Amino acid sequence: MLLTLFSTFGSEALSTSAILGYGLFLIAVVAIAVSSQRWLLWYLFGGMGYWLAVEMIHSLLTHWFVWSEWHNYVVAMGISWLPLGAWVLYRALRYEDVSRSMIQEREL
Structure with a gap:
């Protein structure tokens, strides 16, 4: 039955444990989606x-520069941050006056 369900994406290349893993993952996502904790899915999809x-x-850094894999990942993580x-920085500079008023209020 699982092979019939997964035949649309060529499951003949997948092992039984891979099919079991995908099935458990799908069950977990559906269970979270119907529960009151569905906001956790935003973290899951956001992380992906x-x-x-x-x-x-x-991938872009790999094509543009001749660096090692490690350096490419470090730079990619830095760029993503x-x-x-x-x-x-925007929030800190925008609400700096609020921080000053809070300091003055605390001094009183």
């Missing part, structure tokens, strides 16, 4: 999307 972005940056750093 983030790692896909890191892999894309790594740039938007977070920019957002934190």
Whole structure:
């Protein structure tokens, strides 16, 4: 029955343990989706999307520069953290006046 279900993507190349693993993963995702904890799926899909972005940056770096695999991954991870750093810097600079007012309020 599993081979019939998975025949659409060529499961003949997959081992029994791979089919079992995919099945358990699918059951876990469906169980989370119907539970009250479905917000956990955003973390799951967000993490997969983030790692896909890191892999894309790594692939581009591999084609552009002649660095080792390790250096490419380190640079790709650094580049992927740039938007977070920019957002934190923006928030810190934008709400600096709020921080000053809080300091003045605490001094009183």
